[in-house]
Amino acid sequence: MDTIRGLASNNAAVIFTKSSCFMCHSVKALFYELGASPAIHELDQYANGREMEYALRRLGCNPSVPAVFIGGKYVGSSKDIISLHVDGSLKEKLIEARAIWL
Template sequence: MDIVMKLASKKAVVIFSKSSCCMCHAIKTLFYDLGVSPAIYELDEEAKGREMERALQSLGLNPSVPAVFIGGRLVNSTSTIMSLHLCGSLVPMLKEAGAIWL
């Protein structure tokens, strides 16, 4: 758990992902399209990826990816991010975290 929380607080937006996950790809694309440069940790390519995945699951994420942290806070996964974006709340959150300056 410590490694996940430490990594999650290193940058304004942190995404824990898997390289073969289509929903992870969609979330990463959304953030790139919004002008965000997130830190991305591909759990299937990280040495401690399985440990990080178990930590994300212990936070209640199922599936464990994509897991998005904004400003060091877990925002949850795909459905939450998409809902925030559609209702207009995601961009203000990103501005507040210092991820974008629009």
């Protein structure tokens, strides 16, 4: 879990994904569309990816991917991110964390 926390706090926006996950791709595309350049950690590309996935679940990430952190805090999975985007608060969170600028 320390690895996850460390990676999640190293950048303003961090997304834990798997390369074969369609919703992960959609969330990444949304962030890029908003002008953010999140740190992407594709768990299936790490030797300890399975352990990282279990750590995400222990932190409350369900499903484990995509797991989005903004400002070092867990924000949610794809459904949470889409909800935040629809109500306008995703962009606000990204601005507050300095992941995007106006």
